[in-house]
Amino acid sequence: MKFKSRKLISLLGALLFAGTAFAASEEKLDHDYSILSVFVQPSISFLSFEERKYFQEAIDTIYYGFKSTAVNSAESLNVAKQDFQKVNFCFPITAGIQWQFAEDQFLSAGIGFIYDHESVVLTDAKSSTHSYEYTLQGVPFFLEYRLALPKNVITLNTGGLFSVAVRWYWVLPGTEIYTTWGYLGAKTPLWGAGFGVSVGYLFASWNNFKLYGDIGFNSISVKSEKMFSHIVPNGPDENAKWNLGGLQMQIRGSFGFWNKPKPKDDDDDDDDDGEGMKSKLSKLGKKPNVKIIDDTKKDSVKADSVNVADSTNAVAGRAKVADSLKTTADSTKAIADSAKVADTLKTVADSLKTADSLGTAANTKAIADTSKTAVQDSAKVVPTPAKEPTAPAKAPAEKSTPATPAKEVKTKGD
Numbered sequence: 001m002k003f004k005s006r007k008l009i010s011l012l013g014a015l016l017f018a019g020t021a022f023a024a025s026e027e028k029l030d031h032d033y034s035i036l037s038v039f040v041q042p043s044i045s046f047l048s049f050e051e052r053k054y055f056q057e058a059i060d061t062i063y064y065g066f067k068s069t070a071v072n073s074a075e076s077l078n079v080a081k082q083d084f085q086k087v088n089f090c091f092p093i094t095a096g097i098q099w100q101f102a103e104d105q106f107l108s109a110g111i112g113f114i115y116d117h118e119s120v121v122l123t124d125a126k127s128s129t130h131s132y133e134y135t136l137q138g139v140p141f142f143l144e145y146r147l148a149l150p151k152n153v154i155t156l157n158t159g160g161l162f163s164v165a166v167r168w169y170w171v172l173p174g175t176e177i178y179t180t181w182g183y184l185g186a187k188t189p190l191w192g193a194g195f196g197v198s199v200g201y202l203f204a205s206w207n208n209f210k211l212y213g214d215i216g217f218n219s220i221s222v223k224s225e226k227m228f229s230h231i232v233p234n235g236p237d238e239n240a241k242w243n244l245g246g247l248q249m250q251i252r253g254s255f256g257f258w259n260k261p262k263p264k265d266d267d268d269d270d271d272d273d274g275e276g277m278k279s280k281l282s283k284l285g286k287k288p289n290v291k292i293i294d295d296t297k298k299d300s301v302k303a304d305s306v307n308v309a310d311s312t313n314a315v316a317g318r319a320k321v322a323d324s325l326k327t328t329a330d331s332t333k334a335i336a337d338s339a340k341v342a343d344t345l346k347t348v349a350d351s352l353k354t355a356d357s358l359g360t361a362a363n364t365k366a367i368a369d370t371s372k373t374a375v376q377d378s379a380k381v382v383p384t385p386a387k388e389p390t391a392p393a394k395a396p397a398e399k400s401t402p403a404t405p406a407k408e409v410k411t412k413g414d
Helices: 002-023 052-069 073-078 275-283 295-354 361-381
Strands: 034-047 088-090 093-102 105-123 129-138 140-149 161-171 176-179 183-185 194-206 209-227 239-243 246-259
Touching (some): 034 105
Antiparallel strands (some): 161 194, 209 246
8 A cells, every 4th residue: 555655656746747847848839730649648547446345345354264263362463464455546548649620629539558456465373475466457449529728718828728628438358357366357338338528738838749737537337247256255246347437637748740830920929019020030040021110219210310400400500600700701801901001001191291302293193193093903902792791881091181292491502
C-alpha cells in the first residue's frame, strides 16, 4: 500500500512538473489548425472496481485459518497479513489518431491499455509466507468526438482553448482478470461496453505539437461467462461483471502532420497602432513595408514645419532690413561727401577774401565759374536714395558770398 502510494505521488509530481515546464514556453492559439494528428495520452485512473471486496474476504478467511492452526501463543503471534488497498488506481495509456473534419470539431479513434496489479503477503503459524494477488487488465477501443470552444466563447486573459469530449468504448480480447486461483475472460460485445466524458484545456503549444490536460469520467462495463467463484474462494456463483472505468485525469500530447495554413490576420489583435502587424511580420522573418506614424509624431512634424516656416520668414525679414540699412548707409556717405565739397567751397571763398594779388574782377569771376562747375560735378556724384527707407532731406547749399573787388591802396609814391 505504501509502495503504491509513493508511486502515485511520484507520477503526479512528474506530470505537474512536466506541465509547468511545458506551459512556461507555451504559444496561445485561437484554433487548432491540425487536420490529421496523432496523439499519446498517459493518465491516472481511479477504477470503479467494487468487486475487490471478494478478494479481501478471501484474504481474511485465509488469515483466520492460519490463526486457528496455531498451537500456542508464539505461533499465533507469527500469523500476520496485509490487506488489499481500498482504492484501485492505475496508469492507463492511450494512443490514437485525430481528424478535424470541421473547424474546432474533431473525430478520434484510439486504443488503450489498463493494468492494475494488487498483491498481499500472509504469514502462517510456522513463519512461512504466502502471496496472493489479482490483476485487472483491459484493452479498450474508443471513438471520440471533441468540440473545441474558441476564445470568443470562453475568454481568459491567459488565452488557450477549452474543449469537451464524449467517447464510446468497446473492449477487445485481452480484457480479463487473473488471480492466484484462476482466470476470467471478458466478453467483447459489438454494440460497445460504455461511455466517457471529459473537459480539456490546451495549455501548451509549439508549432504542430500541442499539450492538452483533461479530466473526466468513464464507465467501461465488462461481463464474463464465468463466475467469480472460479477465481476467488467463496466468490458468488453468478456470471461475473465488473467495471474498468472511473475518475480519470490525463495529459494528451498531439502532433499534427497535416495542418491548415494559419490565417494572416488575427481577429484578436486589432491594434490601431500597427504593433500586431509588426509582430506577425517579425515572426515570419519579414520587415514591414508600411511606415506607421502615430499621432504624437504627426503633431511634432507639423510643429517642426511651422517652426521652419517662421524661421524662413524671419531670415527674409532680416535680409530686407539689411538691404535697407545698406541703402541708408550709402546715402549717408554720399551726403557726407557733399558736405566735404561744401567745406572746400567755403575754404576757397575765405581764400578769395584774403587774396591781395588776385583782386581783379575778371579773376574773381573765373574763380566763381570754377567753383560753380565743381558744385555741379559733386551733385552728379551723389546717387539717388532708395525708395525705402526715405533718405533725409538734402541740406540747402550754403550761398557763396560774391567777391568784393579789392580796394586800391595808394602809396606815397603815387
